[in-house]
Amino acid sequence: MAPITFLEAIRQAMFEEMAADPSVVLIGEDVGVYGGAFKTSDGLLEKFGWERVIDTPISESAIIGAACGMSYLGLRPIAEMQFIDFIACCFNQLTNFVAKGHYLWNAPAPIVVRGPSGGGVHGGPFHSANPEMYFLHTPGMKIVYPSTPYDAKGLLKASIRDNNPVLFFEHKFLYRRIKEEIPEGDYTVPLGKAVVRREGRHLTILSYAAMMHTSLEAAEALAKEGIEAEVIDLRTLMPLDEETILQSIRKTNKCLVVHEDTKTGGISGEIAAILFEKAFHDLDGPVLRVASLDTPVPYAPTLEEAFLPNAQKVFTAAKDLAKF
């Protein structure tokens, strides 16, 4: 099979799940006739018709509310946020209604909320967000953030089949920048399983989404200096694969967390706490963090570059950590 883009992987996952299961529907802004602002639903309307590919008004709360209501009759709606930043508009519907349903009244809402996230494309402060941590703090939701086309397809399929609400973040920087050969036919990638992207013994770099590639780039540079970094792709933040993380730290004894989300309140703080609780005696140095600045995402390329982590920043932090 020819290599496909991340974007095509998303499209294929939705296409195949809709073909296999008539209870899967897609609802969102411009997902139908236009095929989505990023063309992730290109061709779906033509194939599956108006009742299954639903163009809505600009009403994020109504999109989530309707998706949730549809799920109560046994459907498995995929709700698209045109940009994931707009998920803030339906924060209440998600955190108070959708996330609490199973705990409170035994009403799981098997919906997937997906959309393009992340910066690096000069989208500015309202089109570049990484809002995953708002929702990590909300019991009841799963959070998926893939970094490769293979994972994007397999994780999205698994998310659609999951019985819980899943937030599925698609880093738009990766949409057409990476291609990968993927197996033909149906496959899924389980939620809650991290993967070791590069083996190493001197330190562990934990990352996900676009920053996973940045971390690999830094690892290559580190290798030239004799530092072998193990790079782990978290893939899902909830559930978080603590086992794979702890296993690696017990081997390398050092941990650097790299994410594009802003530093304060990012997943790195949570991971540091887990390591202190469960692997304190295995650590030979501090848990370090490379993350975006604690500011809104700025617009000008010079500012955005200063805001975002990059391979050089990861390289420098990793070298500091290796000294311990």
Add this chain to the structure above:
Amino acid sequence: MPATETAAKQKLSRQQYLDLYYFMRLNREVEDTMTRLFRQNKIVGGLYSSLGQEAISVGSAYALEKKDWMAPMIRNIGALLVKGVPPRDIFTQHMAKFTSPTKGKDGTSHFGDLENLHIVSPISMLGDLVPVLTGVAMAGRYLGQKIVAMTWIGDGGSSTGVFHEGLNLAASQKAAFVLILENNQWAYSTPVRRQVPIENLADRAKAYGISSYIVDGNDPVAVYSTAKEAVDRARAGEGPILIEAKTFRRRGHAQHDPAEYVPKEQREYWEKRDPIALYDKFLTTEKILDAKGKKEIEDRIKTLLEKDREFAENSPMPPPELASQGVYCTGDDCHKIRPKWERPIAEVTPPKSSVEPVWTVEGFGRGKTSSRENAPIHFGDTQPAAVEPAAKTKSPAKPAAKPPARKSAPAKSAARGKARR
């Protein structure tokens, strides 16, 4: 533009008249019982009263069929009873007992039943149920079930953004959805005149291009007749319908609130218009109910409520270990909801699914997407020009071809899309 209408009062069967009476009395007795329990400190948290609003809950829910769906609000105990919820569920919920529908995880009327009674649990953030029930109606149509979805909102809740989003989506989808707007004239301590500068909240329907009714919320026959007409029209495909039921909140926002901000004259006016007293008089005059029949109903309610109250009082509190359980649905056994298809699945699966839409917008699109692999997308520097040929990777655990380094890629890109929302 659809005008606000008044439905003619229907002539009901004797049984229907008596059903409405029974459920209104039951509604009030359930709440009176809970007021006593509250004073004995047996209710956990707050208690909200629908005193004087029983005709709305009962009359509107009575218009629904068994297969229809509803989501009550805090003052719709009557609707729950009509839909088939036993009083014991309401008592145990308010007392946070392990035997309650939510096992003590939530209280009051915050519970639902997806499988049998088709009730969606309310939440305290008002307006959220409007799009949820719209989604229920959309799914019902998709599955061919011919159901109607109903929910309630107050004059206060109708000022929320999600009320607008939900009702507009329902209207644009022509969803079989009926929204009962209970105008009890007070949002906690704020009178309706300080919330909205219009006389009739039903007038808002015009902005959504949908039909609406105004009804005397203290007359169960009028409420039922209006709701029935609306439910029938929605089921027939006319789209959502808004019903404003005018009434008055006779108690405070909750038990703690003496509602001293309510003018004395207003309270007196409405207390003279008690829906149960008025209906009682009507049934007696029409010779539908006599003293004997009334006594039978009262005894029936008394027996039922004593049994259910005792059950609730004797039920245990949930065990502490329950607190950490059930955040996620794990495995298949926790999700029993399977779609009930009442139309051929072939109609919604390829190749037939690309046929005509259920509702159309003239001159819009071609029923297919633009379908070009390299079509421009939002933010131009994600264009395919930047794509590197893929490295051959066998193992899925290995990362895909490396994306170009961040620093250089954006600067090299050609035309960048500027269109932003």
